[in-house]
Amino acid sequence: MDPADRTNLLGLPRPALEEFVAALGGKPFHARQLMQWVYKRGADSFDAMTDLAKPLRQRLAEQAEIRAPAIGAVQQSADGTVKWQLKADAKQAFEMVFIPEPERGTLCISSQVGCALDCSFCATAQQGFNRNLSTAEIVGQVWLAVRELGLLSSADDSAAQAAERRVTNVVLMGMGEPLANLRNVVPALHILLDDFGFDLSRRRVTLSTSGLVPQIYRLAQETNVALAVSLHAPDDALRNQLVPINRKHPIAELLQACWHYLDEQNGRSVTFEYVMLEGVNDAPAQARALARLLRGHPAKVNLIPFNPFTGTRYRRSAPVVIQRFRDELLQRGVLATVRRTRGEDIDAACGQLAGRVIDRTTVRLGSKVIGIAVQP
Numbered sequence: 001m002d003p004a005d006r007t008n009l010l011g012l013p014r015p016a017l018e019e020f021v022a023a024l025g026g027k028p029f030h031a032r033q034l035m036q037w038v039y040k041r042g043a044d045s046f047d048a049m050t051d052l053a054k055p056l057r058q059r060l061a062e063q064a065e066i067r068a069p070a071i072g073a074v075q076q077s078a079d080g081t082v083k084w085q086l087k088a089d090a091k092q093a094f095e096m097v098f099i100p101e102p103e104r105g106t107l108c109i110s111s112q113v114g115c116a117l118d119c120s121f122c123a124t125a126q127q128g129f130n131r132n133l134s135t136a137e138i139v140g141q142v143w144l145a146v147r148e149l150g151l152l153s154s155a156d157d158s159a160a161q162a163a164e165r166r167v168t169n170v171v172l173m174g175m176g177e178p179l180a181n182l183r184n185v186v187p188a189l190h191i192l193l194d195d196f197g198f199d200l201s202r203r204r205v206t207l208s209t210s211g212l213v214p215q216i217y218r219l220a221q222e223t224n225v226a227l228a229v230s231l232h233a234p235d236d237a238l239r240n241q242l243v244p245i246n247r248k249h250p251i252a253e254l255l256q257a258c259w260h261y262l263d264e265q266n267g268r269s270v271t272f273e274y275v276m277l278e279g280v281n282d283a284p285a286q287a288r289a290l291a292r293l294l295r296g297h298p299a300k301v302n303l304i305p306f307n308p309f310t311g312t313r314y315r316r317s318a319p320v321v322i323q324r325f326r327d328e329l330l331q332r333g334v335l336a337t338v339r340r341t342r343g344e345d346i347d348a349a350c351g352q353l354a355g356r357v358i359d360r361t362t363v364r365l366g367s368k369v370i371g372i373a374v375q376p
Contacts, residue, residue: 006063006064006065007020007063007064007065008064008065008066008067008134008136008140009034009038009064009065009066009136010038010066010067010068010135010136010139010140010143010191011134011135011136011139011187012135012187013135013187013190013191013194013197014031014032014035014190014191014194014196014197016187017031017034017035018031020064021034021056024056024059024060024063025055025056025059026052026056030052030056032196033049033051033052034049034052034060035194035196035197036196037049038066038143039143039191039196039197039198039199040196042143042146042147042150043066044066044067044068045066046058046060046061046064047061066143067136067140068140068141068143068144068147069086069087069088069094069137069140069141069144070086070087071084071085071086071087071144071148072084072085072086072087072093073085074148075346076346077342077344077346079342080100081097081098081099081100081342081346082097082098082100082148082149083095083096083097083098083346084096084097084144084145084148086141086144088113088130088131088133088137092113092130092131093113094110094112094113094114094133094174094175094176095110095174095175096108096109096110096141096145096174097174098145098149098167099342100165104168104169105149105165105166105167105168105169106167106168106169106170106171107141107142107145107167107169107170107171108171108173108174109138109141109142109170109171109172109174110133110138110141110172110174110175110176111132111133111138111172111174111175111176111177111178111180111181111184111185112129112130112131112132112133112175112176112177112180112181113129113130113131113132113133113175113176114127114128114129114130114175114176115127115129115175115176115177116128116129116177116180117177117180117210117243117244117245118244119210119230119232119242119243119244120241120242120314121232121242121275121277121306121312121314123309123310123312124174124175124176126309126311127175129176132176132180132181132183132184133176133181133184134184135184135185135187135188135191138184138185138188139188139191139192142167142170142192142198145167146167149165149166149167150165167198168200168204169200169204169205169206170192170198170200170204170205170206171205171206171207171208171228172185172206172207172208173206173208173228173350177209177210177212178207178208178209179207179209179212179215179216179219180212180215182215182218182219182222185207186219186222186223189205189207189222189223189225190223192205193205193223193224193225202224202225202226203226203268204226205225205226206225206226206227206228206271207219207225207226207227207228208228208229208230208273209227209228209229209230210229210230210243210245211229211230211243211245211246211249211254212245212249213249213253213254213257216254216257216258216260216261217257217260217261219261220260220261220264220265221264224265224267226267226271227258227261227262227267227270227271228270228271228272228273228302229254229258229270229271229272229273230243230273231243231251231254231272231273231274231290231301232273232274232275232281233246233251233281233286234281234286234287234289234290234292234293235251235289236250236251238280238281238286239251242277242280242281251293255293255297258270258299259297259298262298267298268298269298269299269300269335270298270299270300271299271300271301271302272294272299272300272301272302273302273304274290274301274302274303274304275304275305275306275350276303276304276305276306276316276317276321276322276325277306277314277315277316277317278306278314278315278316278317278318278321279315280314282317282321282322282325284324284325284328286325287324287325287326287328287329288328288332290329290334291328291329291332291333291334292332294334295332295333295334296333299334299335300334300335300336300337301329301334301335301336301337302336302337302338302339303322303325303326303336303337303338303339304339304350305317305319305322305338305339305341307341307344307350322338323338326338
């Protein structure tokens with residue numbers, strides 16, 4: 001078989017993998033064994049899967065592959081953050097970031113090459129949009145990161161150092177709008193949560209969206225992960241400027257979808273991301289307006305110091321301004337935290353991922369909503 005025609009197993013959630021294995025003469029339990037080899041042991045060769053019958057391994061080798069995205073470049077920050085540039089093809093690239101902490105390791109993965117939503121404070125949005133990532137490319141980021149982080153470990157590492165290189169949390173907060181690529185994102189989420197896949201708790205997988213309301217309702221029917229929403233403003237007039245999709249799905253409509261998601265999934269809360277922009281959205285009065293929107297609902301606010309990038313017109317709010325904004329929220333009963341900036345020296349911080357998007361096949365939203373390519 002032509003290698004290009006082989007099925008990449010990283011793109012198949014368990015039911016689809018069972019069907020694929022059955023077509024090769026295997027049983028459902030063979031698919032589960034296969035998943036354990038791929039996701040628990042990081043195997044990329046069928047020869048290593050010694051508990052599978054040799055004829056089945058031969059058929060798998062002929063018709064399937066385990067292929068993660070190729071690495072274009074790797075950078076490591078002074079604070080331990082690691083950023084990988086991954087190849088989408090010979091010209092296009094996307095990025096993923098690993099953020100080590102004493103008690104957890106968070107992997108930030110991408111769902112698209114570029115982004116069409118045109119949020120004005122985001123470096124990815126300035127790249128334009130090329131295409132959606134496949135399920136295998138999304139899952140492959142996690143598979144690759146686990147392997148690469150293992151290679152970074154050494155025999156001299158302490159238990160604490162080794163633990164800091166373990167992926168415990170996955171966030172779809174990298175390049176792209178995940179809900180514009182539901183067809184590929186949902187199967188990837190299933191693999192992340194599957195007992196025979198990465199076996200992550202639903203509270204340790206977070207999907208971040210700019211606010212595609214119909215897709216939030218669909219997501220509630222498809223899977224159960226933590227939801228984060230890029231809010232960034234307490235009123236429609238300002239959010240229309242910062243997050244253009246708001247012109248199509250205003251704040252009230254967006255919040256209704258968020259509360260529905262929690263009701264359907266028995267979730268604990270929605271995280272609202274709020275980038276702090278000097279003189280734009282950081283006034284105490286705006287904090288009080290935000291509190292009025294969220295008070296009494298299962299919500300928490302993550303205040304994100306703005307991370308600059310080349311060509312931006314925005315500046316980061318001063319620390320004292322951010323703390324006052326947080327205090328205004330806390331005093332009104334809204335849980336709020338300030339995100340610690342990580343990886344800024346390698347452009348790996350929130351809003352800085354740019355990858356390499358040369359062929360922009362989709363127009364950005366720009367000054368008016370013209371619709372975006374949403375894959376059902």
